[in-house]
Amino acid sequence: MSVTASLDAASVTAEPGGRTDVPLQILNSGSTVEEYRFEVIGACAAWATVEPPALSLYPGATGTVSLRLSLPRDPSVPAGETPFGVRVTPTSDPGAAVVPEGTVSVAPFTEVTSELVPRGSSGAYRGRHQLAVDNRGNAPVTVRLTGTTGTERATVELATAELLIPSGRADFAKLSVRPAGRIWRGTPVTHTFQAFVTPVVAEGREAPEPLTLDGSYEQQAILPRWLPRALILAAAVLIALVGLWYALLRPAVKSAAREAITPEVVASAVAKSPSASGGSGNGVDGTGDPDGGGAGNEGGAAGPSPSPSTGSGTGTGGGGAGAGAANAPGTPTSARVEVKDAVGGAPSTGSAYKVPGGSVFALTDIVVQNPQGDAGTLTVLSGDAPILRLALENFRDSDYHFVTPILVASGEEVTMTVDCRQVGRPVKAPTPASCSQSLLVGGTLRPTIEAAD
Template sequence: MGASATLSTPTLAVQAGQQVTTTVVIRNAGDVVDHFTVDVIGPPAPWATVSPAGVNLLPNESTTVTVTFAPPRTADVTAGTVPFGVRVFAQEDPEGSVMTEGELDIAPFEAISAEVVPAKVEGASGATFEVAVDNLGNQVAPLRLSAVDPEAELSFSFRHSEVTLEPGTTAYVRLRVSPPRRFLRGQPVRRPFKVTVTPESGTPVVAEGTYVQRQLLPKWVLPVLAALLVFLLAIIALWFTVFKPAVRSAASDAAARQAAEVKQVAQAAQQDAGAAKQQAGEAKSGSDRALRAQGVDPAQPAASDPVAPPKVPSTPPPAPTAPFDRRIAADAPIDPDVRRFREVEFVVPQNKVLQVTDLILQNPRADVGSMRVVRRTPDGRTLMFEFGLGNFRDLDHHWVQPLTFASGEAIILAVSCQNAPEKGNCTPAISLSGRLEG
């Protein structure tokens, strides 16, 4: 046999961001001088060190090496118990290599961040925000969202007031802010508010936003209305002073001519009616004589055929309609070639028709690069939107006449990422709202 290894502490506990050490006693059980290499295998291997990593031992000689575990304080290191092994490799006698096993218990920690995107929105009757919540801890985080303003006048409506985030994930929760009342005229009113994200255990996180309420009437409406009033008053004055007398005289002449023509036509019609009445009497007399010659009494009523009731065309039932809400998110790696795009698509299900009324483009991390929204049909691809990521954080598009996507057509989000290396991948997204019919 080549070696033996004994772990002093098989079970270790450590906080993420700190370190813990243990020792391994290595003994040369062979008959020759041997060199032993020591390393760690298993999930903790990337953040484990061995000192010294190699030792030379005489036969029956033993020594101690120190193993240090330093898990980083990131969401990638999940809380819980993970196994590991310390492997001792004998250079002279490889078949005599050994391994001792242990467990490392990583304690959980909680780290939540929140941001209101965009930070300020203007609107006359309300505004729509998104709350970006990140779970930077190493355990699952159930969270509850609430909002309040200093004057307690605004109304808040979350699409989801409770969310559960896996470690290292982000959730975007839509928030609708409504004012207590609207006003036709006046200066804009700033209404700050705070959104609180409360975990089951730990310290709540607060994010701030501002809603700027504007007047319902645009500033150009009153000058335009004043100009229209002046124009109408001028038209009325011209009507009573110039046009009305001329119209009255022309109307009187036209009425006299029309009365004479009507009288002439009425006399001619009266003469024609008398002649037609005489001809109708003669025709009736001839018809009665013909019926009597055939043995038919003209005084008896003729049998009438039954009349079938009219057919009422049936109206086909309307196609079922369901509300539609979908978020398409990209995770594009950094690429120096601005012509290369990473694509993510949504395909309309079979036998369905998608009616899109709202489309929101989101870039909450202020990534750098290009973003395209492409429509794919059986006839080819059509570019709908193209923006530079550095030019916006949140853009809303709304249509009164919805955009229609047939079954099998696709909506594609294409991203070309030129972030700085320390910033990481680009993660813009688009949110679609509307109806799914069929």
């Protein structure tokens, strides 16, 4: 072996952030001039060097190099003992390398940082924060947590009083600020507070100063300021919805109800009406008003008598005969017609019902329908006499019922005339080519007096 190497100190203490030099003695025990190169091995190789990195010695000569330990002040170098070695390699004979070994005791250091997250909070019941504590030292550290508001209007509460934080790690503790009383309405109140983070160190070591963190909590009213405005806005929306109902939705519901009135329903209602039964009409069985049909019949029967009552009886009998024809028993009858008319040009007319000979039609019910919502004029006539004259834009479905029937004489017709000004458009359907209206009439078909006789 051509080299002998030894450390002046096999164990050395180093402070993080500082520099420590350890002498290394080299002896050339060979017979030729030799160059030696040095390499630090072990965990401390990242922060240790040898100065100079190479050394040439004559045979039997001794030289000294320095092992320089430059420890960084961060958690990457943990406190405690760390072994190391220095490989000394002859250039001419690498296989004859020697490795003197030693240990370095890394001194612990404490460095703690902290942050209040968030620094300001708000709420009606409490303020919520977190204390973030970061251990940037090279040894585990215990920290004590305290807090104060400086007034009696609020208190600081911590979820834990101490934290044990490993080296190079961070931990969190919940902090809340609770007010002494509640604010129902009014201006918010701001409570300032301080949190203290105090590292705990072993005896004999210098204790670092506690960390002071300032924060604030804004106590808000339980009933927010926007509540009155929200109530006013809600009332306005409610009024608007009610107006929308009466302006749009309610007429649509009524229109749907009217459209449900079909000719079959009207015919059934006519058949069940008292006027169709004929059981209570005057002059039907001669037992009505004694001054009406019944008395007239008696007068007619006594017509040939020369008594002074003959003329009166005959005249009354004539009136009774007319009333009897109007109220005579009959057959419930209904009829329907649909009339279409284009915009412009002459009106269109359709016949709903023509009274047969020897009969009188007692008209009691009329239903007119405007399903498209057209605009124009609709006229219902009995012969040449108008019964109804309606503006189409004023209705979709409309029905009329007469306590006193409208008498349509034998041979006359019930007609409907439509004069279209504008074609409507049904909901969710294309616009039709022409106006379209329908008429349903109902009543009782009764025989005339002559036919009855």
